[in-house]
Amino acid sequence: MKISIITAFPELMRSYLAASVLGRGIAAGKLDVEVIDIRDFAEGDYRQIDDYCYGSGGMMLMAEPLAKALASVSAETKPYVVYPSPQGTHLYQELVEDLSRKENLVIICGHYEGVDERFTQKYVDAEISLGDFVLTGGEMPAMAIVDAVSRLIPGVVGKNSSVTEDSFYSGMLDTPHYTRPAEWRGERVPEVLTNGDAKAIDRWRRRRSVERTLDRRPDVAARAGIMPWLSGGAYVMEVHYPVLDKHGEKSSTAITGMDLHDIARACRTYGIKKYLLVTPLAQQREMAKRIAGHWTSGWGAEYNPDRKEAFSTLKIFASVQKALGWLSEREKKEPFKIATTAKRHAGAQHWLTLKREILRRDHSPVFLFGTGWGLHDEVMEMADAVMTPITGGSDGWNHLSVRSAVSITLDRFFGWR
Numbered sequence: 002m003k004i005s006i007i008t009a010f011p012e013l014m015r016s017y018l019a020a021s022v023l024g025r026g027i028a029a030g031k032l033d034v035e036v037i038d039i040r041d042f043a044e045g046d047y048r049q050i051d052d053y054c055y056g057s058g059g060m061m062l063m064a065e066p067l068a069k070a071l072a073s074v075s076a077e078t079k080p081y082v083v084y085p086s087p088q089g090t091h092l093y094q095e096l097v098e099d100l101s102r103k104e105n106l107v108i109i110c111g112h113y114e115g116v117d118e119r120f121t122q123k124y125v126d127a128e129i130s131l132g133d134f135v136l137t138g139g140e141m142p143a144m145a146i147v148d149a150v151s152r153l154i155p156g157v158v159g160k161n162s163s164v165t166e167d168s169f170y171s172g173m174l175d176t177p178h179y180t181r182p183a184e185w186r187g188e189r190v191p192e193v194l195t196n197g198d199a200k201a202i203d204r205w206r207r208r209r210s211v212e213r214t215l216d217r218r219p220d221v222a223a224r225a226g227i228m229p230w231l232s233g234g235a236y237v238m239e240v241h242y243p244v245l246d247k248h249g250e251k252s253s254t255a256i257t258g259m260d261l262h263d264i265a266r267a268c269r270t271y272g273i274k275k276y277l278l279v280t281p282l283a284q285q286r287e288m289a290k291r292i293a294g295h296w297t298s299g300w301g302a303e304y305n306p307d308r309k310e311a312f313s314t315l316k317i318f319a320s321v322q323k324a325l326g327w328l329s330e331r332e333k334k335e336p337f338k339i340a341t342t343a344k345r346h347a348g349a350q351h352w353l354t355l356k357r358e359i360l361r362r363d364h365s366p367v368f369l370f371g372t373g374w375g376l377h378d379e380v381m382e383m384a385d386a387v388m389t390p391i392t393g394g395s396d397g398w399n400h401l402s403v404r405s406a407v408s409i410t411l412d413r414f415f416g417w418r
């Protein structure tokens with residue numbers, strides 16, 4: 002990756018780029034950073050790069066030297082041009098990741114009142130802000146962007162886990178860290194970190210990360226995929242009985258091959274431990290077993306090993322109670338049963354509330370999906386929580402297929418990066 006920084010203060014940038022982790026990364030050729038002095042593209046004896054703003058009288062950077070500096074960037078592909086500005090989009094980790102995938106990145110450092118609007122209109126792809134405050138120039142934001150982007154380039158930071166375990170990258174805030182001495186001014190390092198039990202240390206670190214994130218930045222927890230932070234598994238149950246028919250009566254529904262395929266694939270994608278299919282009808286169970294068998298051990302398994310993996314998540318039960326009993330035994334704790342519905346339900350909880358609850362309590366969730374006209378009250382009453390319906394447009398129409406509802410729900414809880 003090549004980053005070009007266009008600035009009126011090249012020395013400031015060069016000394017920063019020569020130091021520490023970043024300096025070593027550049028020296029080792031992991032990334033190529035060039036600093037371009039705007040004055041090299043200025044005209045006249047005074048090499049003028051700034052002038053008065055029309056209307057307000059303050060100074061600002063002129064468009065022409067900037068345009069010439071930008072034209073001097075030698076790049077094989079069209080560079081992506083970033084202008085750090087307090088009026089831009091806030092810089093956040095996902096945006097840093099997007100920037101790290103650019104082959105050629107150019108950062109334009111503004112000064113005084115900023116840069117001529119005609120230049121930004123013509124050449125700038127993204128305006129990026131460090132936060133809601135105003136700095137005197139774009140050099141510090143440029144350094145912040147280069148620093149954050151370069152950490153993601155393999156080999157710049159020595160140990161890859163230091164990057165992947167960092168705040169935001171991993172989905173949560175980082176765990177607290179301690180170094181020697183083990184006791185400092187009467188304060189001891191938490192004992193678990195010094196006893197050498199790697200599993201216990203890992204558990205402790207994960208829990209502290211989760212607690213910190215929920216206490217300090219619940220918004221960050223909301224957008225993280227939470228599977229790696231749970232000690233147990235998560236499950237999906239597709240219920241064919243007892244469900245409601247169109248008259249609100251208790252009934253059963255038939256399984257469909259399309260649901261089996263699509264839900265199994267969604268479960269495998271999001272790391273669901275088992276896709277529990279419930280139907281009391283022996284013939285239906287037989288049919289589901291035959292389909293699954295074709296893909297897990299029949300010719301289908303050879304033809305499409307990916308589908309084999311998906312169907313390996315499927316487990317078939319004759320009743321909701323039997324499925325839940327099996328699940329409690331497997332997890333060695335009561336699963337947290339979340340009933341889903343497409344209708345308004347008194348006491349239903351928002352999926353974000355449930356997501357935080359699962360994280361905080363380290364639950365093993367099982368999401369119960371109804372077929373037909375939805376789960377019968379018998380199942381709703383077994384649940385620990387009911388999740389508010391998935392809704393789209395403002396008119397409230399939300400008649401999704403069960404496989405769509407499963408995919409949307411799994412993405413909300415376990416969607417990753």
Ligand SMILES: C[S@@+](CC[C@H](N)C(=O)[O-])C[C@H]1O[C@@H](n2cnc3c(N)ncnc32)[C@H](O)[C@@H]1O
Pocket residue numbers: 084085086087088109110111112113114115116129130131132133134135136137138139140142
């Ligand atoms: C004094 S500021 C100009 C502020 C501009 N007149 C405004 O109010 O939007 C000068 C330069 O510093 C940089 N800068 C200042 N604050 C920034 C921030 N919060 N994030 C990113 N860049 C910033 C920009 O490059 C900007 O052009």
